[in-house]
Amino acid sequence: MAKSIRMDELRLGVCYYPEHWPEDLWEDDFRRMREMNITVVRMAEFAWAMLEPEEGRFDFSFFVRALDLAHANGIQVILGTPTATPPAWLTHKYPEVLNASVDGVIYRHGMRRHYNYSSPLYRQFCERIVRNMVEAYKDHPAVIGWQIDNELNCETNVFYAEADHVAFREWLKERYASLSALNKAWGTVFWSQTYTDWEQVHLTRPMVNPSPNPHLALDEKRFISDNTISFAKLQADIIRELAPQHWVTTNGTFGHLDNHELTDRLLDFFSYDSYPQFSTIFPGDDDNPLRDRGWSMSLSNVRSMSPNFCVMEQQSGPGGWVNRIGMSAPRPGQIRLWSYQSVLHGTDLLVYFRWRTATFGTEIYWHGINDYHNQPNRRVREVAQVGDEFRKIGAAVAGTVYQADVAIMQDYDNLWDGEFDEWHGPLRWRSMGAWYKQLQYRHIPADVITLRPATTLADLAKYKAIVYPHPAIMSDETAKLLTQYVDQGGQLFFGARTGYKNLDGHCYMRPLPGPVAELCGINVEDFTLIKGTVSAAQVQWKDGRLPAGTKAEGFNEVLRVEDPDTEVVAEYASEYYAGAPALTKRAAGKGQAWYYGAAYSEPVVDALIDALGLASPASDLLDAPAEVELGIRSDGARSYLFLLNYADRPAAIRFKQAARELLTDELMAGERELPAYGVMVLELEA
Incomplete structure (x- = not known):
């Protein structure tokens, strides 16, 4: 059962660093927060040097x-x-706590997240500061909860200190029990890599070619995740012991960490850091990109951990460090838009980063x-508007959850394996992006879900359609x-490179797509990676549904029908395999299994949406242009439709039925205009 934050109303918060400011500013800061309906602050996550200025000497008075x-100002x-x-003082005296590069170069003091999780000494210091800190503040009436660490696996998600190599060996001993089992799982007979002593086993190290054993590389990521969770557990256990009245969370998401397991084992709910402009600062070749709207896919992923969650850092201005990242100023209305983007996707506690821009540091x-300068500006006014609106609608919306009949599915093994394996890894991002984008543009809400060992049929059966595009490991x-x-x-959708590896990452000696070949009723007869001088074949839908010249992107598999119940939906129209099946579907029970021998593209996804007859859940209520995101939060008794305009121009909304808008308490009917970066929240009839 997914864990959610429990809020009676939408709450607004802000990250606040009193150690950065003269103490005579605090009173005015807290007063102005309350005026803006900010009732929660996060603090102290970077303050170890103040809490323990010398080894073993603690000072919690600040x-x-x-x-x-x-507390005196009514702020939790x-x-x-x-x-x-x-x-x-810690990293200087005990350098063994520091992380290292794959080359063994130690990362020195002066940044953040420069430690390693495996150092027994660092774990001791962490246990001590956390225990003393919780003891000091557990009974303070202002405190409501704890954030463990900050952004686990941010900055780096690989760890190569000597302590990590030692911990990796212990993890492998527990996983495999014997070197013979390890050698079999890693296929070490290849290139004479066989291990005869545990001391010979290491994490990735420098080698003649930067291409480690792929099975080691997969286990390395599994180890990092387990080790990170183990590190977080030390802290969660202390908080549970000393302050059981407080909730426990942490913020992410970053690589090589199973955040679902982390949440299930340690947290009351998951928290996320939402910076939509990260989707805009890396140029791509997409002709019609989602840009900041694409951040909704990240928020959808968080929902699979906690249907209702906290955004611990919500973008509230331009961003960037002195030497990298650089994000431009949000246009008027975008901070409010991004705030409601988070709310639509399940946020019930929204904490802005940060109250005031730092005058020093990175x-x-x-x-x-x-x-x-601490004077009023348009960002202050915009956040104040959100605060006023939360007062108005917060009690109604809190606790409702996002509604979707379609899901895009992923899993950690394939995500981690695909980082290293270019024969399937890049396909995942292409296909997930194409599906999510076209569903967004056609106003069909979608979840992003993660397949896990504990996933049940009931977890999947609530979706009419699931896209599981490239699960090489199956x-x-x-x-x-x-x-x-x-x-x-x-309705289940697969793509190229499905089912050709087992859980160790070994290729099956069976016809592809391996374990789901019978379900799909096909075999893969031939295939090619699309790269360099090899061009993608054209693909044509047998009933002409696809635009002429549509390419089968990324990878081309030539399919052979093996079951009479399998129908060829589309064929390749060029290359030596012209006329061969490219897209098939097979009826099985009450549903259908679809297989596409390539990465999904926007034209192919559009054709499939049409073939399935998928439609917007609001199609009877209104028409909206593609640049408007549409989604519904509901608990069965109450439902709210969100309209978010990501365009820099007004969007025309045509209402087919009248509906009350919560933010203005206005009855919407006929033709209405949603301003640039504007938001509507409509109350739906039960």
Whole structure:
């Protein structure tokens, strides 16, 4: 059962760093927060050097004063454990706590997240500071919860300190029990890599060619995830022991970490850091990109951990460090738009980063709500507007959850394996992006879900259609579950490179797509990676549904029908395999299994949406242009339709039925205009 934050109303918060400001500013800061309906602050996650200025000497008085003043102003506090930034006295005296590059070069003090999770000594120091900190603040009436560390696996998600190599060996001993089992799982007979002593086993190290054993590379990522969770557990256990009345969360998401397992095992709910402009600063070759709207896919992924969650850092201004990242100023209305983007996708506690822009340090250009001068600005006014609106609609919307009949499915093994394996990894991003984008543009809400060992048929059966585009690693147990999903009425979509590896990453000695070949009723007869001088073949739908010249992108598999119940939907129209099946579907039970021998593209996805007859859940209520995101939050008794305009121009909304808009309490009917970056929240009839 997914874990959610429990809020009676939408709450607004902000990250606040009292250690950065003269104490005579605090009172005015907290007063102005309350005027803006900001009732929660996060603090202290980077303050270890203040809490323990010398080894073994603790001083918690500074934050007691900040907590007292926050409480006096009616503001509740989330405290962060400070383990992301060990103090200089610690890293100088005990350099073994530091992380290292794959070459063994130690990462020195002066940044953040420069430690390793495996150092027994660092774990001792972390346990001590967390225990003392929780003891100091557990009874303070302002404190409501704890954030463990900060952005686990941010900055780097690989760890090569000596302590990590040692911990990896212990993890492998527990996983495989014997070197013979390890050698078999890693296929070490290849190139005479066989291990005869545990001391010979390491994480990735420098080699003549930067291409480690792929099975080692997969286990390395599994180890990093387990090790990170183990590190977080040390802290969660202390908080549970000493302050059981407080909730526990952490913020992410970053690589090589199973955040679903982290949430299930340790947290009350998951928290996320939402910076939509990250989707805009890396140029691509997409002719019609989602840009900041694409951040909704990241938020959809968070929903699979916690249907209702906290955004611990919501972008509130231009961002960037002194030497990298650089994001331009949000246009008027975009901060509010992005705030409601988070709310639509399940946020019930929205915490802006940050209250005031820092005047020193690496993040002097990572702007907060207030500028350096502390005078009113348009960001302050925009956040104040959101605060007023939360007062109005917060009690109604809180606790409702996002509604979707379509899901895009992923799993950690294929995500991690695909980082290294260019024969399937890049296909995932292409296909997921194409599906999510076209569903967005056609106003069909979608979830992003993660297949896990604990996933049940009931978890899948609530979706009419599931896209599981390129699961190269596929077990027979997973295939059985997916067959049950199709049998009970689901529409299931696979793409190229499905089912050719087992859980160790070994290629099956069986016809592709391996465990789901029977479900799909096809075999892969031939294939080619589309790269260099090899061009993608054209593909044509047999009934002419696809535009002429549509390419089968990324990878081309030539399919052979093996079951009479399998129908060829589209064929290749060029290359030596012209006329061969490219897209098939097979009826199984009450559903259908579809197989596309390439990466999904926008034209192919559009054709499939039409073939399935998928439509917007609001099609009877209104028409809206593609640049408007549409989604519904509901708990069965109450439902709210969100319209978010990501365009820099007004959008025309045509209402077919009248509906009440919550933010203005206005009855919407006929032709209405949604301003540039505007938001509507409509109450739907039960």
